[in-house]
Amino acid sequence: MISSSPVWHPFTQHAVHGEIPAIVRTDGAWLEVADGRRIFDAISSWWVITHGHRYRPIMQAIRAETERLDQVIFAGFTHPPAEELARQLIAITPSELTHVFFSDSGSTAVEVALKMALGFWLHSGEGRRHILALERAYHGDTIGAMSVGQRGVFNAPYHPLLFDVGRLPFPHQGREQETLDALDQACRERPVAALIVEPLILGAGGMLIYQPTVLAEMARICRHHGVLLIADEVMTGWGRTGTLFACEQAGIVPDIACYSKGLTGGVLPLAVTLCQRAIFDAHYAEDRRKTFFHSSSYTANPIACAAALANLKVWRSEPVRERIAALAEVHTKALDRFRDDRRFENVRQLGTIAALDLVVNDSGYLADIGPRLYRHFLARDMLVRPLGNTIYLMPPYCSTADELSAVYEAIAALDVDH
Numbered sequence: 001m002i003s004s005s006p007v008w009h010p011f012t013q014h015a016v017h018g019e020i021p022a023i024v025r026t027d028g029a030w031l032e033v034a035d036g037r038r039i040f041d042a043i044s045s046w047w048v049i050t051h052g053h054r055y056r057p058i059m060q061a062i063r064a065e066t067e068r069l070d071q072v073i074f075a076g077f078t079h080p081p082a083e084e085l086a087r088q089l090i091a092i093t094p095s096e097l098t099h100v101f102f103s104d105s106g107s108t109a110v111e112v113a114l115k116m117a118l119g120f121w122l123h124s125g126e127g128r129r130h131i132l133a134l135e136r137a138y139h140g141d142t143i144g145a146m147s148v149g150q151r152g153v154f155n156a157p158y159h160p161l162l163f164d165v166g167r168l169p170f171p172h173q174g175r176e177q178e179t180l181d182a183l184d185q186a187c188r189e190r191p192v193a194a195l196i197v198e199p200l201i202l203g204a205g206g207m208l209i210y211q212p213t214v215l216a217e218m219a220r221i222c223r224h225h226g227v228l229l230i231a232d233e234v235m236t237g238w239g240r241t242g243t244l245f246a247c248e249q250a251g252i253v254p255d256i257a258c259y260s261k262g263l264t265g266g267v268l269p270l271a272v273t274l275c276q277r278a279i280f281d282a283h284y285a286e287d288r289r290k291t292f293f294h295s296s297s298y299t300a301n302p303i304a305c306a307a308a309l310a311n312l313k314v315w316r317s318e319p320v321r322e323r324i325a326a327l328a329e330v331h332t333k334a335l336d337r338f339r340d341d342r343r344f345e346n347v348r349q350l351g352t353i354a355a356l357d358l359v360v361n362d363s364g365y366l367a368d369i370g371p372r373l374y375r376h377f378l379a380r381d382m383l384v385r386p387l388g389n390t391i392y393l394m395p396p397y398c399s400t401a402d403e404l405s406a407v408y409e410a411i412a413a414l415d416v417d418h
């Protein structure tokens with residue numbers, strides 16, 4: 001236990017949190033505490049770790065790269081790991097995505113996407129500025145990313161800084177047409193620059209799943225109105241939803257796509273925002289005012305790029321898709337027993353992501369139930385961080401059926417008095 005630590009932790013209310021375990025080693029799907037206790041990482045350390053912690057080929061690639069490069073300024077200079085990574089990303093994504101802009105977190109990838117969209121419209125002479133987003137969306141914690149996210153307890157103190165966006169209702173099952181009509185209506189009312197979506201599943205908003213056909217229809221409406229579609233695949237990318245990227249399931253090509261988290265297998269921070277040629281071209285001019293003015297010191301860190309290249313090689317050379325399918329099957333079988341269990345509702349799954357809601361009176365994010373559930377699992381050496389009353393599992397792909405079964409047993413053992 002760390003006491004009197006100067007560290008201020010993210011999304012952590014120190015006044016009530018209690019013990020914060022110090023992790024001294026990671027291995028596969030496990031976190032090892034200083035006292036030797038091992039904790040099963042059922043949420044891939046905030047959704048980043050894909051193949052497993054310290055996945056050997058990625059760690060080796062990092063070690064090798066440190067013999068050649070550290071950080072190199074990326075304005076006016078380039079380096080082989082970034083060039084090669086950009087080429088490979090272009091090769092594995094739809095051919096319409098032609099350019100890769102590097103940054104270092106999901107939030108910055110989203111900021112870049114929004115700035116690209118606005119730059120595109122301004123430099124094309126139309127000056128569209130209005131952005132649309134889904135209710136319950138989460139796109140990160142920087143000001144622009146918060147602006148397009150759901151307003152609520154997460155960002156209430158910062159509302160004066162956030163810009164207005166148009167909100168579309170989440171496409172709940174059976175009410176999808178409301179979302180599509182709202183999108184069409186919003187696009188008719190005023191010029192819209194872009195729609196940003198988390199494809200197929202809203203993560204931090206509560207693991208809310210919607211149909212690929214709805215995403216495809218949203219893309220069609222956007223195209224009809226000339227509205228740019230931004231796919232935030234920060235959480236959904238790298239196999240989480242069963243395919244490499246969620247957009248594949250809807251057969252759509254976004255104008256701008258954001259990837260991070262599993263891009264390096266989750267080992268190092270890195271993000272990319274891919275865009276179609278027209279967006280790059282709108283910024284391409286003798287007029288230097290049309291430069292894309294975004295950078296961060298660590299843009300395209302070579303070691304992080306090397307980790308990402310190693311990750312792509314893992315995807316090419318190992319049966320990652322089979323592992324994902326096997327993991328999804330374990331979820332499907334395990335979830336079945338909860339469908340008739342009256343303690344739970346909305347039992348759902350998308351690829352490697354499983355979720356169910358505990359039936360409670362107060363289900364808000366700040367409801368007491370969240371921390372109580374968290375403690376229930378931690379007491380059983382499992383890292384599960386419910387979103388309010390939503391329990392979800394998003395484990396690394398190396399997780400075994402036995403490891404996952406143990407978590408499902410812990411869910412079944414829930415006896416929360418509420």
Ligand code: PMP
Nearest residue numbers: 105106107138139140203234235
């Ligand atoms: N977009 C989505 C869909 C996310 O789930 C997240 C993080 N969970 C982000 C953006 C922000 O990513 P980061 O925390 O790396 O800034």
